[in-house]
Amino acid sequence: MAQAKKPLAAVPKPGPGQVAEIVTRLSAAVPAPKCELDHRDPWTLLVATILSAQSTDRTVNTVTPVLFEKWPTPQALAAAPREEVEAVVHRTGFFRNKAKAIQGASLAIHEQFGGVVPREMQKLLTLPGVARKTANVVLGVAFRIAEGVVVDTHVMRTSQRLGLSAATQADKVEHDLCGMLPREQWIDMGHRLLLLGRYVCLAKGPECENCPINEQCASRIGPPLGTWQQRAEHFGKLVESRGQAS
Ligand code: SF4
Incomplete structure (x- = not known):
């Protein structure tokens, strides 16, 4: 057709x-x-959503179990060697930018928000790699907040x-x-x-x-x-x- x-x-x-x-x-x-992105909490959802840009949920779901097993908290992911993170997220595409974004966002969550993903749009938008789409996914799916x-x-x-x-x-x-x-x-x-x-x-x-x-x-x-x-x-x-x- x-x-x-x-x-x-x-x-x-x-x-x-x-x-x-x-x-x-x-x-x-x-x-x-x-949400078709596998996640267990707001942080894993946020990371998965960043990885889903220009990729498919199915691909991301094959990557995140490995990622979160190796680095199960924002603090751990933020401190991981960049090349190792890049290797794990490689198949989602744009892996250098994505590794930088998920580590940057995780560091900010750890240092500025006590390891807890914020529930406010304005605060979410300060995180590296997070624009309105990702923020809306996190607010809507994780918190049922309609922003x-x-x-x-x-x-x-x-x-x-x-x-x-x-x-x-x-x-x-x-x-x-x-x-x-x-x-x-x-x-x-x-x-x-x-x-x-x-x-x-x-x-x-x-x-x-x-x-x-x-x-x-x-x-x-x-x-x-x-x-x-x-x-x-x-x-x-x-x-x-x-x-x-x-
Ligand atoms: S919404 Fe899309 S699939 Fe449905 S009738 Fe319109 S063009 Fe076709």
Whole structure:
């Protein structure tokens, strides 16, 4: 199937009723989305999220068990020889920058925050390698604090196709999503848009016929199959079968 492509400004903005329907359908498909990055606490989540840039969660999940077994605390990771950390995170790509970032962030957490990941956006943004996406993942997943919406490449693409944002910069897309979604949905809907982009609204060849929100999407290619509930069930099963509990 061809790629869903319209000039961004030409994708009409959905009205409040359509946005509510998008929330209803995606919530039915994935009632309780979970982060696909393996982690055991806020610090391991933060490190895994930094490593996930330009990589896949699956790859990161093969690296972090080794990383955290060798260096199980922020203090230990901060003090590790840089070359050894680089070797462990190598396969996630951009390994020099990532090793520097996770060690820098771990050092700051150890020295400035008593070894505890802060729960405030402004403090998180002072950590090396941490921008709003990583901070929103940590706040939303580890603490259930809705300070914003996680915007990665999948959320950016699905938001643009749905007309939720015409922006091309992550912080502007986040701003638009925060304005269109109720705050209590910021965490979970960000996650659902990410999963939709990962499994249905693919960059190349979006599976519009199986998309539970086909009727709400001005970028759709072709008509939907079956009822939206059937498509939502299909999407939910896809998410579950690829390691995402619901
Ligand atoms: S119908 Fe669904 S899969 Fe197709 S472009 Fe829209 S959001 Fe993406």
